[in-house]
Amino acid sequence: MITVIAGGVGAARLLSGLVEVHDPADITVVANIADDIELHGLHISPDLDTITYTLAGAVDPDTGWGLAGETWAAMDAVERYGGVTWFRLGDRDLGTHLYRTQRLGEGAALSQVTAEITAAWGLRLRLLPVTDDRVRTMVTVDGEGEIGFQEYFVQRRHAVPVTAVRFDGADAATPAPGVLEAFARADVVVIAPSNPIVSVDPVLAVPGVRAAVETARDRTVAVSPIVAGAALKGPADRLLRELGHAATVVGVAELYAPLASVLVIDEADAALSSAVEAEGLRCLVAPTVMSTPERAGALGTTVLEALRR
Amino acid sequence: MITVIAGGVGAARLLSGLVEVHDPADITVVANIADDIELHGLHISPDLDTITYTLAGAVDPDTGWGLAGETWAAMDAVERYGGVTWFRLGDRDLGTHLYRTQRLGEGAALSQVTAEITAAWGLRLRLLPVTDDRVRTMVTVDGEGEIGFQEYFVQRRHAVPVTAVRFDGADAATPAPGVLEAFARADVVVIAPSNPIVSVDPVLAVPGVRAAVETARDRTVAVSPIVAGAALKGPADRLLRELGHAATVVGVAELYAPLASVLVIDEADAALSSAVEAEGLRCLVAPTVMSTPERAGALGTTVLEALRR
Numbered sequence: 001m002i003t004v005i006a007g008g009v010g011a012a013r014l015l016s017g018l019v020e021v022h023d024p025a026d027i028t029v030v031a032n033i034a035d036d037i038e039l040h041g042l043h044i045s046p047d048l049d050t051i052t053y054t055l056a057g058a059v060d061p062d063t064g065w066g067l068a069g070e071t072w073a074a075m076d077a078v079e080r081y082g083g084v085t086w087f088r089l090g091d092r093d094l095g096t097h098l099y100r101t102q103r104l105g106e107g108a109a110l111s112q113v114t115a116e117i118t119a120a121w122g123l124r125l126r127l128l129p130v131t132d133d134r135v136r137t138m139v140t141v142d143g144e145g146e147i148g149f150q151e152y153f154v155q156r157r158h159a160v161p162v163t164a165v166r167f168d169g170a171d172a173a174t175p176a177p178g179v180l181e182a183f184a185r186a187d188v189v190v191i192a193p194s195n196p197i198v199s200v201d202p203v204l205a206v207p208g209v210r211a212a213v214e215t216a217r218d219r220t221v222a223v224s225p226i227v228a229g230a231a232l233k234g235p236a237d238r239l240l241r242e243l244g245h246a247a248t249v250v251g252v253a254e255l256y257a258p259l260a261s262v263l264v265i266d267e268a269d270a271a272l273s274s275a276v277e278a279e280g281l282r283c284l285v286a287p288t289v290m291s292t293p294e295r296a297g298a299l300g301t302t303v304l305e306a307l308r309r
Numbered sequence: 310m311i312t313v314i315a316g317g318v319g320a321a322r323l324l325s326g327l328v329e330v331h332d333p334a335d336i337t338v339v340a341n342i343a344d345d346i347e348l349h350g351l352h353i354s355p356d357l358d359t360i361t362y363t364l365a366g367a368v369d370p371d372t373g374w375g376l377a378g379e380t381w382a383a384m385d386a387v388e389r390y391g392g393v394t395w396f397r398l399g400d401r402d403l404g405t406h407l408y409r410t411q412r413l414g415e416g417a418a419l420s421q422v423t424a425e426i427t428a429a430w431g432l433r434l435r436l437l438p439v440t441d442d443r444v445r446t447m448v449t450v451d452g453e454g455e456i457g458f459q460e461y462f463v464q465r466r467h468a469v470p471v472t473a474v475r476f477d478g479a480d481a482a483t484p485a486p487g488v489l490e491a492f493a494r495a496d497v498v499v500i501a502p503s504n505p506i507v508s509v510d511p512v513l514a515v516p517g518v519r520a521a522v523e524t525a526r527d528r529t530v531a532v533s534p535i536v537a538g539a540a541l542k543g544p545a546d547r548l549l550r551e552l553g554h555a556a557t558v559v560g561v562a563e564l565y566a567p568l569a570s571v572l573v574i575d576e577a578d579a580a581l582s583s584a585v586e587a588e589g590l591r592c593l594v595a596p597t598v599m600s601t602p603e604r605a606g607a608l609g610t611t612v613l614e615a616l617r618r
Contacts, residue, residue: 038414039411040351040406040407040408040410040411041350041351041352041407041410041411041413041414042349042350042351042407042410043350071380071382071400073380073382073399073400073401073403073404074383074400074401074403074404074407075404076401076404077400077401077402077403077404077405077407077408078404078407078408079404080404080429081404081405081408081425081426081429082425082429083404083407083408083411083412084411090382091380091382091383091386091400091403092382092383092385092386093386094382094383094386094400094403095382095383095384095385095386095387095389095390095392096386096390097349098349098350098351098383098386098387098392099349099386099387099390099392101349101350101351102348102349102350102392102393103392104350105347105350116390116391117390120389120390120391
């Protein structure tokens with residue numbers, strides 16, 4: 001049994017590798033939902049959808065999110081009205097949000113709806129939102145005040161200075177059915193190469209989850225999202241710096257040392273290996289840049305074998 | 310000043326004729342919103358949209374509603390999930406519902422959002438929802454109980470027997486800004502050839518509206534939606550019969566006699582002219598089937614001149 005803490009694109013790529021080298025039926029994904037957003041009355045779950053579309057082989061290969069071959073008729077129409085278009089939703093992708101919103105309105109839990117959506121795409125692994133409750137990452141932007149995560153990430157292209165991040169609603173949230181069990185029963189827990197601050201931390205912020213991962217520390221492997229001092233995608237490096245951490249694999253090691261016994265870092269950071277281990281976890285050096293399916297599969301194997309090496 | 314009580318397709322066609330023969334800036338439409346529906350979290354206003362798309366020259370000419378050249382990627386995706394697809398929403402049309410829902414969620418009134426949408430389409434007449442409040446036509450189906458209007462009209466293709474119709478929320482509704490004034494100031498009030506039971510009656514059911522039309526009776530012209538004992542579109546004939554009215558121009562005359570001083574009936578019903586007048590309003594016989602823009606324009610002229618003849 002493998003349980004993976006997942007954000008969006010980086011996690012989705014690692015998962016696409018893991019399902020090539022391990023039976024998907026034995027894989028549970030505990031995904032971030034704190035960057036979900038309500039727009040146009042629709043409930044949008046970017047990380048759940050990125051993972052689903054990627055594993056279904058339907059993701060847009062150029063962006064790493066959204067659907068390949070997407071059309072934009074609805075968004076063009078919204079634009080005509082002068083509506084909200086900074087968060088672009090393709091026509092086929094809209095179908096997912098329409099369905100999710102309809103089902104949530106009928107009283108279904110997000111975890112239930114997610115199971116329905118992944119089943120429709122033929123996914124065999126289990127994709128769990130970390131909670132069925134509402135948790136939202138709120139970002140305090142220097143000189144502007146607190147804004148929603150997508151307002152920071154998409155609308156401002158994460159190009160503004162951040163002074164604080166908090167997870168609104170996390171204190172009152174409950175782990176979705178199966179989440180805590182997935183950590184307790186896992187032979188391997190994987191912290192995917194997602195943003196530690198805004199993808200992994202909001203998963204851990206749901207009461208009970210951090211403790212469940214800490215309890216599984218000896219079985220937990222993290223993959224650094226920082227390679228050579230930079231995030232492959234998104235603002236992980238910048239956020240780490242702005243919030244007082246080192247934007248290096250050592251900074252990641254410091255954050256993950258209470259949670260994981262192994263940190264996988266890229267070959268580009270091999271020289272930092274002993275500094276990583278000084279943080280109190282074992283360091284494994286391997287190619288981590290998943291530029292091809294083969295490389296994603298190889299990283300999957302590395303991660304699954306990490307505890308044995 | 311002309312004020313038109315409007316439902317969907319039939320009203321939209323008459324309006325497309327009226328704006329050809331009269332300055333649109335002097336036309337106010339008071340439209341039914343009781344067949345609005347919330348689906349997928351979206352607020353859908355079929356009559357407002359049918360009127361808007363028709364007057365913009367963008368309506369699907371085959372159906373009389375929806376947009377010409379529409380695509381269906383979102384709905385196909387919803388279908389893949391086994392979601393709600395009996396109410397088909399095209400991709401471009403979805404843009405309208407996304408925009409409307411977003412704006413309503415921001416606190417804008419339906420009348421304000423409608424003004425924004427019609428402005429974006431370049432409409433010069435004023436389209437007013439009869440109320441900014443929530444009114445919903447509820448239909449009691451024999452052997453099934455009460456269902457929403459669209460569940461009756463679209464999902465059951467209005468092919469089930471109806472025993473009652475009521476307008477949920479009407480008692481507590483307030484006319485939208487400008488509605489009562491539009492009747493008070495009108496030189497001509499037109500009751501469009503819409504369904505008397507489920508398009509016109511829910512407009513009249515908003516407190517103050519029926520009285521405003523009754524006050525304007527001498528200035529009010531109605532166009533029969535029944536031609537030769539049948540509705541040109543939809544269940545008007547069937548509903549009239551099921552609810553105890555004659556499904557003829559005489560049945561329409563009986564309903565509209567307190568509201569209008571003239572009823573325009575089709576040439577096909579010329580023989581019923583004196584029976585119509587026996588109900589207490591003047592009968593005008595003219596071609597009413599708007600099968601071409603020219604015929605719609607001619608009917609517009611007929612209606613505007615009806616009070617003088």
